[in-house]
Amino acid sequence: MVAIKAFVEAAELQGGSRRLRRAQLGVVSSTLGASMDMPEHLRNVVVGIAKEIDDRCFRPVLEEADLDRALEHARASFQTFVELWPALLAAIAPWLLEDQGRLVAMTRVLTDTWTSEGTLEALGTEAASWFAAAHDARAAIAYGLVKNGMPVPPSNEATIVHLCLVADFAILLGLFLAQHSRPKLVDGIAVAIGKLAHESAKDAYVLMATHRFADPQPATVSE
Amino acid sequence: MSGEFPPKQWEVWFASLREGVPGEQTGDHNVLVVSSPLMQSRVVLVAPITSTAREAPCVVKVEPQDSGLKLVSYIECDQLQALSPSPKRFKEFRRKLSAPVRPAVALALQSALRGALPDPYANES
Numbered sequence: 001m002v003a004i005k006a007f008v009e010a011a012e013l014q015g016g017s018r019r020l021r022r023a024q025l026g027v028v029s030s031t032l033g034a035s036m037d038m039p040e041h042l043r044n045v046v047v048g049i050a051k052e053i054d055d056r057c058f059r060p061v062l063e064e065a066d067l068d069r070a071l072e073h074a075r076a077s078f079q080t081f082v083e084l085w086p087a088l089l090a091a092i093a094p095w096l097l098e099d100q101g102r103l104v105a106m107t108r109v110l111t112d113t114w115t116s117e118g119t120l121e122a123l124g125t126e127a128a129s130w131f132a133a134a135h136d137a138r139a140a141i142a143y144g145l146v147k148n149g150m151p152v153p154p155s156n157e158a159t160i161v162h163l164c165l166v167a168d169f170a171i172l173l174g175l176f177l178a179q180h181s182r183p184k185l186v187d188g189i190a191v192a193i194g195k196l197a198h199e200s201a202k203d204a205y206v207l208m209a210t211h212r213f214a215d216p217q218p219a220t221v222s223e
Numbered sequence: 224m225s226g227e228f229p230p231k232q233w234e235v236w237f238a239s240l241r242e243g244v245p246g247e248q249t250g251d252h253n254v255l256v257v258s259s260p261l262m263q264s265r266v267v268l269v270a271p272i273t274s275t276a277r278e279a280p281c282v283v284k285v286e287p288q289d290s291g292l293k294l295v296s297y298i299e300c301d302q303l304q305a306l307s308p309s310p311k312r313f314k315e316f317r318r319k320l321s322a323p324v325r326p327a328v329a330l331a332l333q334s335a336l337r338g339a340l341p342d343p344y345a346n347e348s
Contacts, residue, residue: 115338133280133334140330198280206326213233213325 002071002196004166004203010078011162021161023093024086026103026146028138029168038102042092049088057081057169058176067188074173074193081169103146113175122181123174123190130194131174137201138167141208156207163204170197226316229308230256230267233325235290235317240271240304248273248302253290255298255320257332266305270328272296280334283327291318300331 038046057077064070096102113119114132123131141164144150152160170193177190230236234256243249248271258268272285274294281301290296306312320328333340 112338129280129334132337133330136333136337137330140333195278202327202330205330206323209326209329210323213329214322215233215319 002074002192004196004199006075007078007166007169007196007200008159008162010075011082011165012158021157023089023096023103024161024168025152025164026142027089027096028135028142029085029172037105038092038095042095045091046088049084049091053081053084053172054176057084058173059180061173061189062177062180062185064186067186067192070186070189071192078166078169082165085165085168100146103142119178122178123185123194127174127190127194130191130198131171134167134171134174134194134197134201137198137205138164138171141201141205144208150208150212152208153211160204160207163200163207167197167201167204170194170200225319228310228313230269230313230316232256232258232260233320235272235292235320236269236313237315237317238269238306238313239311240306248299248304251314253292253296253317254304254306255328257300257303257328264305265307267308268303269306270298270300270332271302271304272298281331283324283331285320285324289321289324298328298331300328300335303335 057080061070061073061077064073114128114135120128141160145152173193174190174197177185177193225231225234236254236256237251238254239251240249240254241247253272254269255272256267257270258264258266262268272290272292274296276284276295277297277299279301281299283298283300285292285296285298287293287295
């Protein structure tokens with residue numbers, strides 16, 4: 001089991017403006033690649049930083065020979081991700097937030113990614129099920145925020161942002177593992193990262209949505 | 224008031240499940256009512272609760288203070304059953320599940336029913 005605490009502590013080091021945090025919660029990491037209708041200069045930024053994330057954060061995890069070392073490298077890589085990811089968001093936030101429809105479009109995800117034959121074969125059913133559930137929870141946050149205007153509870157905003165950062169890292173790493181599973185992934189790495197993605201996204205959703213599931217207050221009778 | 228018939232959403236009851244074959248939850252179990260009060264049905268949908276640890280996206284771990292049960296428990300959203308809201312099935316009311324656990328149950332239900340629920344993005348242009 002990957003200790004989520006170490007990742008969240010690393011995420012706490014990240015600053016950022018309120019505007020950027022809102023963009024971060026609204027953008028599910030794995031949808032960025034799907035939004036290619038953005039202006040060319042922005043697309044170049046996205047592609048460039050995504051490649052940087054692949055090369056500096058994910059490829060080293062792939063190259064480790066055993067699970068413990070791979071997870072250790074994932075923790076170290078997350079520190080780099082924490083620096084790169086906000087840089088990417090800062091670059092595209094003005095364009096994204098200019099029109100809510102753009103965020104909504106980016107939040108619309110291909111939910112069958114995790115159940116595709118290729119992903120199931122690459123990651124295995126167990127890992128794919130954790131990633132699929134993580135993706136659904138993360139998308140529920142993004143969609144709730146962007147489309148339905150679900151408020152972010154101020155007292156939990158920082159924790160939600162940190163958990164989403166961990167989830168975005170783990171989901172992107174899962175996609176990378178699925179695309180680079182040949183010749184063979186280290187045993188257990190996909191399931192471990194899938195559980196990390198799920199735990200962080202689920203905890204963030206719980207913090208964000210608890211008020212929606214609370215019992216209705218008894219109606220007050222006016223005098 | 225909680226604990227009245229018919230059992231309501233988010234209530235934990237001690238109930239008699241349906242007969243089954245190995246692999247299915249059967250016998251007397253604590254259960255969580257998950258169905259909507261607007262379902263317009265003669266049955267209520269319940270998710271069995273077990274003390275046997277199990278890890279899966281469709282299972283929710285719940286602490287005693289959130290469920291009113293004595294042990295750490297696991298709500299199995301992949302073992303939904305439809306039960307008649309009768310005292311023959313629902314034997315004893317425990318308590319309502321704490322609100323902070325409910326979103327996790329909602330996600331677990333989504334995971335169990337993945338592909339069977341409407342795509343939330345379907346109506347977007």
